[in-house]
Amino acid sequence: MADKMDDSSEVVVSDGIETARVRRAPKYSVFLVLGAAIGVFVAMILTFAFDGQPDPALGQTMQFSASQIFGFLALICGVIGLGIGGIIAIAFDRTIGRRTRPVSVEREEHLSID
Template identity: 55%
Template sequence: MTDPAEHRIEKAQLRRAPKYGVFLALGAALGIIAALILTFAFAGGQDATDESPFTGVTYTTTQVFGFVALICIPVGLALGGVVALILDRTVGRRTREVTVDHERHVEPPVGDED
C-alpha cells in the first residue's frame, strides 16, 4: 500500500538577515579592548600609591579598568546593535523570490494493515 503524500510547489520570499548575537558579542569585545586601551593609555605613570586628586582615594589599575569597562562595554553593545540594525535595513530590502517544493508525507497509523 502506498502512503498518501501531499506535494505542492510554492513561491517564497528569501531574505538575508544579520545575526544580532554576533554583532553584540563583537561590540562587547571592542568595548573591553577600548577599556584596556583607555586604562593604560591615560594612566599618566601613576602607581598604586598615588591618591586621586578628586576623591583622595587610591585606585588600583584593575579598579580603574573595571570602572572604564562599565562604560565601554555597554557602549560597544549599543554600537554593535546599531550596526546590525543598519545592515538589516539595507540588506533586508533585497529580497528574492524562490520556488519551494513542499512535500508532506503521512504515514498510516500503526496496527492498521488494511
C-alpha cells in the same frame, strides 16, 4: 527505542512547487558580542591613559589601582560597545533585509498511516 517509519506507511497528500521570498538577516548575537569585546578592548587601552593618582586641583583625594580603573572602564565601555553593536546589526537588517529574492520551493505534505 523510537519506532522507525518505513516509506510504505507514508502517503503524499499534496505536492506542488511554490514561490517563496528569501531574505538575509544578520546574526544579532555576533554583533552584540563583538561590540562588547571591542568595548572591553577600548577599556584596556584607556586604562593606560589614566594613572589613577589623585589630582588635588580637581578636588580628588582617592587613589585607584590599574585593575580598578580597568574594571570601571570595562563596565562602561562594554555596555556602550554592546549598544553600538546592536545598532549596527539593526542598521544592517534594515538595509540588507529590503533585498529579497524569489526561490522555487517544492512543497509536500505527508500523511502517515499507522
